[in-house]
Amino acid sequence: MVERLLISLLTGGHVLLEGVPGLAKTLTVRTLAETINTSFSRIQFTPDLLPADVVGTQIYDQSNGQFSVKKGPIFANIILADEINRAPAKVQAALLEAMQEKQVTIGGTTHLLEEPFLVLATQNPIEQEGTYPLPEAQIDRFMLKLHVGYPTRDEEKEVLRRMASGEPIPVNRVATPQQILAARRHIAELYMDDRVVDYIVDIVH
Template sequence: MTSTTSVTHEQIESLSKEIEAHSNPFRELIAEVGNTIVGQEVLIHRMLVGLLANGHLLIEGVPGLAKTTAVACLAKGIQTDFQRLQFTPDLLPADLIGTLIYRPQDQEFVVQKGPIFSNIILADEINRAPAKVQSALLEAMQERQVTIGSHTYPLDEPFLVMATQNPVEQEGTYPLPEAQMDRFMLKVVVNYPNRDQELEILERMSTTNPQIATKAVTSPAEILGARKLVDRIYVDRKVQEYIVDLVIATREPKAYGLALEEFIQYGASPRATINLTLAAKANAFLHGRGHVLPADVKEIALDVLRHRVILTYEAEAEEKTSEDIVRTIMDAVPVP
């Protein structure tokens, strides 16, 4: 269901009722993960958006903010396979995707599949691995398949990569190139909890053996079914134009009355337009609606665009961040 087809109010209402019923397990999943993770509501919500929109997440935050625990809780709540990969400078592509092993007794090579063959992958500190390993992971993310020797193996669906990186420590790291950053649907910045949340963390987790007590509330099959509903969610022409305006404003800010040309080296690509639309649809799904509101777009736009706007040296000299630029654009582009 798209805006180019003639969609009646009754059809949208019918779809909304269907989505309301099917989105309940996902709202339960958010609550279930929230029972273990304190104060990371945005991260938990964005993980569900990525899962429903078939997109990957780049999670940035200092150590100790429960990024790994949040991903582990999500996997438990879905009752699916989960692999945590610690990226290090000596990691090889074969350590990730697998390799061919020779068996002398059979005089033949057999495939030894790597940990990438899982539903949910946590790529911990992705910027610690060299470019070859990063490329192997990003190829799997984009193509949803892995080539070992002369054979290509499809990855199981749903397949979701959540990569973390530490913004503080830069020594011994290999920063992701801009073209590879663009493969991530969302970049989520995880911040410190507030005082009340910190007290709750203290009460809940200050034991010698803290437990992850997340129970399974949905399944991979339900996720794949939910994605079909996400595809049917209606996006009005005016909302589509709003999405396109937000993206084009990162390339041509002058056309929107913004004096930002000297700060932007490259704007967001058409992939950003597609990802913003899908993420807004997933957001509408989680709210139990069969249509996208401008508020769905605005809520998710910063996470879709912040890693796609490449700044100039002038912006860095004036200590402007891509987040500042995106916020300025979002304030300036009129909401329908």
């Protein structure tokens, strides 16, 4: 999973993580944000969530009679959209529009989202009651869909050993947002042979 998250980070594609709760998806995404010194925001999707809770809204200030913009949690570099299929379609659409356009509109004013901008959404494949499944057209907004399974017995034993102290494992910053953006530019300039292009098109078709 970590390798594929790095691929998405370096290519600018969003990721849909599918797996049951308790598999450290949130911890993984938060740790990724810490390693590159970026802002991180977690949005818990629920049936009563509103689009304004995601993108932000205008607030009237009685002292000066003007509206001010209160930006929502979408204004971060790395977003964890937890249980995206638990929110109504209107909320899902607000998030997916921001993913596609990399901007949001609040009160008629367009606000650009800061790069690098990466959305990692999760959904529980088991619990379907009270959920709003993502349509195929919206699933296409994600570059990768990853199935997160349970660790093996040996991997669980290793997790127990590492967590025995009860102290959080320190995370070192190994890159900056500027370095990530520079890496994206280098990747975009890589030469791709026509045979590779044909191979990719064949897979899609």
